[in-house]
Amino acid sequence: MSETRYVSGLQVARLLGEVPHERPVYVALARGLRGLIQDGKVALRVRLPAERDLATALGVSRTTVTAAYDALREDGYITSRQGAGSWTALPLAQPLSGGAPRFTAQHGRVDGMTDLGCAAPAAPEVFAECVEAAVRELPRYSCGAGYEPNGVMALRVAIAERYTRRGLPTRPEEIVVTTGAQHACALLFRTLANSGDTVMVERPTYPHALSSLRDRGARLVPVGVHDGWDVELMGAAMRQAAARLAYTVPDFQNPTGHLMAEETREGVVAAARAAQAQVISDETFAELEIDVPPVRPMACFDAGGRVISVGSASKLFWGGLRVGWIRTSIPLAARLAVAREPMDIGTPILDQLIVAELFQRIEEVRAERRRLLLASRDALVDALNLRLPEWTFTVPGGGMSLWVRLPAPVAVQVSEAALRRGVRIVPGPVFGVDGVLEDCFRIPFVLTPDVLTETVDRLAAAYADIESLPLARPLPAYV
Secondary structure: OOOOEEEOOHHHHHHHOOOOOOOOOOHHHHHHHHHHHOOOOOOOEEEEOOHHHHHHHOOOHHHHHHHHHHHHHHHOOEEOOOOOEEOOOOOOOOOOOOOOOOOHHHHHHHEEEEEEOOOOOOOOHHHHHHHHHHHOOHHHHHHOOOOOOOOOOOHHHHHHHHHHHOOOOOHHHHHEEEEEEHHHHHHHHHOOOOOOEEEEEEOOOOHHHHHHHHOOEEEEEEEEOOOOOHHHHHHHHHHHHHOOEEEEEOOOOOOOOOOOOOHHHHHHHHHHHHHHHEEEEEOOOOEEOOOOOOOOOHHHHHOOOOOOEEEEOOOOOOOOOOEEEOOOOHHHHHHHHHHOOOOOOOOOHOOOOOOHHHHHHHHHHHHHHHHHHHHHHHHHHHHHHHOOOOOEEEOOOOOOEEEEEEOOHHHHHHHHHHHOOOOOOOOOOHHOOOOOOOOOOEEOOOOOOOHHHHHHHHHHHHHHHHHOOOOOOOOOOOO
């Protein structure tokens, strides 16, 4: 596999900001570059700028950059080939899996165990009434075979009307109903990407999307979104890697909670157009605003069918309804309906009818979600600020989780200590492609405020367990 991706001196300088004035300067520069690699802002196996170019961009001596590169090379964050350049790396990086045991029960607890690995709420108050209404409708469909590869028309109409109200005119023929958003993404990857094709992904991002792309044999090219989206870097990654697809989560991104601004959405679409890539916009968390105004779907900024939207009933309505959908061009919708047949022939009819009923009462559901998530989010924020003030985060304006940064790369150790104290929490590397993000956690706020407050106490105790270990600071590089 050829290593063709690179960052320029000006791009690195912009990401670093002002180089600290501490002495020696090369140590500060090496620390800043190491942070860009560990955060995923500069991806692995990306060629760094030549020493002279970076020195010019930063306004420092070439000797300073050379010394910084040497320090990073010694620590394993850079690999070099004489006459070819230097590439970013990790010391013996090992990708982690999310294979910890799962605990599902009311309020996220089983036998005293609290599950922070699941960012999904219980069903809304109107759920039972919508089920009853759907059951009354079911006899109209039971006289047929029950196979609807595109989805029942009542649900496709409801989804299309909702897109239209959100500013994206949509016809029912542009909708394919799937068995959840994960099935929708897998179906798109299977249809649009061949083994060996390059797909740009965010780092961090949804782990199951990464697994599905790996199963497909795709070559994953990550772009860091720890602090938000950088259109220039995304565009450069798509062009340099000749990406066929770009997978993005613009609405309360999983796991960071960031909401992509409309001007950024427009820029990403333009960058994809220039790179001749298609964009899969995963909108699973769309419509879960808490205290920010809504943003139009990414496809609003696309005039040529380049953006494919994926939606889900799981987060807004209920995860037990395995219903998702794809909004795309009519020709691709027809292809997808045929392509799904080896996987499944159609989504359960009753589940689709329930979701169609829930769409009729969507504003009630959104208001309930907003009220509950606001209380839980604020309780989690208050508890973290009180018990773990050294853990930092940006409070999201919606979605269902906080992306928390620790002061040291010990997320895996803390997660193991937390499990012993009755809390399952997923560490940052699970959300990345190649082992970075070891100083991060995703903490959902779907549980009740009292449960979250008590859970933070357990996390604080687990963190204290790790801090008390011999040689806890300074800590070695993550391996």
